[in-house]
Each structure stands twice: as C-alpha cells, then as structure tokens.
Amino acid sequence: AQTVTQSQPEMSVQEAETVTxxxxxxxxxxxxxxxxxxxxxxxxxxxxIRQEAxxxxxxxxxxxxxxxxxxxxxxxxxxSDSQLGDTAMYFCACYTGTASxxxxxxxxxxxxxx
Amino acid sequence: xxxxxxxxxxxxxxxxxxxxxxxxxxxxxxxxYWYKQDSKKFLKIxxxxxxxxxIINETVPNRFSPKSPDKAHLNLHINSLELGDSAVYFCASSxxxxxxxxxxxxxxxxxxxx
Numbered sequence: 255a256q257t258v259t260q261s262q263p264e265m266s267v268q269e270a271e272t273v274t275x276x277x278x279x280x281x282x283x284x285x286x287x288x289x290x291x292x293x294x295x296x297x298x299x300x301x302x303i304r305q306e307a308x309x310x311x312x313x314x315x316x317x318x319x320x321x322x323x324x325x326x327x328x329x330x331x332x333x334s335d336s337q338l339g340d341t342a343m344y345f346c347a348c349y350t351g352t353a354s355x356x357x358x359x360x361x362x363x364x365x366x367x368x
Numbered sequence: 369x370x371x372x373x374x375x376x377x378x379x380x381x382x383x384x385x386x387x388x389x390x391x392x393x394x395x396x397x398x399x400x401y402w403y404k405q406d407s408k409k410f411l412k413i414x415x416x417x418x419x420x421x422x423i424i425n426e427t428v429p430n431r432f433s434p435k436s437p438d439k440a441h442l443n444l445h446i447n448s449l450e451l452g453d454s455a456v457y458f459c460a461s462s463x464x465x466x467x468x469x470x471x472x473x474x475x476x477x478x479x480x481x482x
Binding site for chain 2: 287289291293296297298299301304343345349354355356357358360361
C-alpha cells in the first residue's frame with residue numbers, strides 16, 4: 255500500500271514571497287509518479303506539476319518547482335513570487351501502475367496575503 | 369469544451385432517498401474514477417473502471433453502485449442515503465489504467481444529505 259503525508263495543515267505567505275509545501279510518501283514500487291494538485295475555492299482539482307520517479311531532474315512549471323528527494327521519499331513544492339490566485343488547498347499525490355490509483359495526502363491550505 | 373463534466377453540481381436530499389450523479393468525459397480516455405472528498409477535504413478513491421469494466425472497488429458500501437454504459441460515461445448511484453454520505457464526489461479520467469498518466473478531474477458534485 256502507498257501512503258502520502260502532508261504535515262502542514264495550513265500555511266500563509268505574503269504576496270511576491272516564496273513558500274515551500276512539504277510532502278513525504280511511501281511506496282514499495284520502483285515506477286511511480288508524484289503530483290501536486292491545487293484546489294481553489296471553486297473546488298476544481300487542477301494539476302500543478304508532476305514528477306516521474308525515474309527522472310532525477312526536478313520538475314518545473316513557471317513559478318512552481320519541486321524538490322524530489324527519492325531516497326528520502328520527499329516531494330516538496332516551491333511556489334515563487336506567490337500571487338493572490340495561489341490561495342488554495344494543495345494536495346500531494348502518488349500514482350503507481352500496480353495500484354492504478356492516486357493516493358492523496360491530507361492537503362495543505364495555503365493563504366496568500368497582501 | 370468541458371473535458372470531464374458532472375451533473376448535478378449540487379444535490380440536496382433527505383436520508384433514505386436514492387440519487388444518481390452522472391459523469392461524462394470527452395477526452396477519449398479508457399479509464400474513469402470516482403473519488404469522495406469528505407468534510408476534512410480528504411480525497412479517497414471509491415471506484416475505477418477501465419473500458420466499462422470495474423477495476424477498483426475500495427471497500428465502498430454496496431449502497432453505492434457505479435455504472436458505466438460506455439467508456440465515456442461513469443455514473444454513480446447511491447441507495448438509501450445516509451448523513452455520512454454528505455461529501456463532494458469527483459469524477460476523473462485518465463488515458464489508460466496501469467500506465468502512469470495524470471488524471472483529469474470533473475468539477476465535483478456537492479451532496480448534502482439532511
């Protein structure tokens with residue numbers, strides 16, 4: 255079974271600052287994907303970024319980047335130049351082909367303030 | 369064009385009633401899922417279907433019955449609704465089961481049982 259842990263229930267950051275959201279996971283699979291999803295108040299689940307476990311290079315999407323530490327099973331999300339529109343719940347998730355399902359963490363509520 | 373759509377978006381009903389939530393995807397994907405998000409925002413998979421065939425049933429009460437008339441549709445029927453069924457239900461799809469792809473989520477259906 256795979257598990258995903260997000261230890262920060264809530265975080266706050268000022269506009270234009272940088273914030274890092276933590277995620278650790280556990281899986282016995284060698285082949286898996288990791289994802290960060292964003293859920294704004296509209297409740298739509300939006301993919302932010304994904305990382306293939308076999309790739310050593312950290313994924314980057316504009317202001318969003320990850321720090322993937324495979325040995326430590328850590329997958330943190332860094333948001334640079336935070337914007338008010340980044341206010342949302344952020345979910346870390348793990349997908350393995352064997353389980354064929356996404357396992358989500360409990361989420362981190364991020365508030366971006368002026 | 370909406371990729372994954374759900375109807376209705378809001379559903380308020382009384383205990384003991386039977387209700388259905390419909391999901392359709394126009395992405396040509398083979399695999400569809402139902403997730404439940406509880407009041408604490410925790411997301412957990414309920415079912416997955418691949419080409420109309422049930423793949424995952426995550427110990428969901430048998431009052432919940434998914435039905436897939438074709439691979440573009442996955443409906444969720446709930447019998448004898450209980451207060452604890454109040455949640456947001458998300459439908460999602462991905463290209464193929466067993467292989468690692470991102471999942472595309474619908475807008476969610478907020479079910480309130482009174």
